[in-house]
Amino acid sequence: MKFLSDAMHGRITRFLRILGYDTFYPFDMDDSEILKIAKKENRIIITRDIQLSQRAKSKNIPVILLTSVDFIKNFNKIYKTFSINLELNSSKSRCPICNSELIPIKKEAVFGKVPQKTYQRFKKFWICKNKECGKIYYEGIHWEKMRKQLEKVKNLK
Ligand SMILES: [Zn+2]
Structure with missing residues (x-):
């Protein structure tokens, strides 16, 4: 399962990538091009844009329209719609x-490439x-913060 997350979803993009999902995050790209890439690379479009969502549907490209301003709610919608794995x-x-x-x-x-304290504290x-x-x-x-947020996503009623 691959995604294409349009502008304004930086946090969603980061979470999906860390969970292991290939997520393309276009920068300054028009809708036609977004649709073309999604179709060609079999990507599910994540967007807040109703027009883009409707155009995707008319081209049979899977799309999820996010309507909340709340990250947990939005991510929960993605989780429920596509049964994504929330285990880090x-x-x-x-x-x-x-x-x-x-x-x-x-x-x-x-x-020498990470802070000394980090080097001492972590093994992997x-x-x-x-x-x-x-x-x-x-x-x-x-990592722990993310795990807690993913718990919230999972348990959201
Ligand atoms: Zn990198």
């Missing part, structure tokens, strides 16, 4: 910044496969 698993995660896959990297290899690290990005990840405090 770093070995499946994609880079929240560039959507590339992450690969495990030896602790020694990140020495991942690096973005995309050399131009190359961001390093670990299951820090942001």
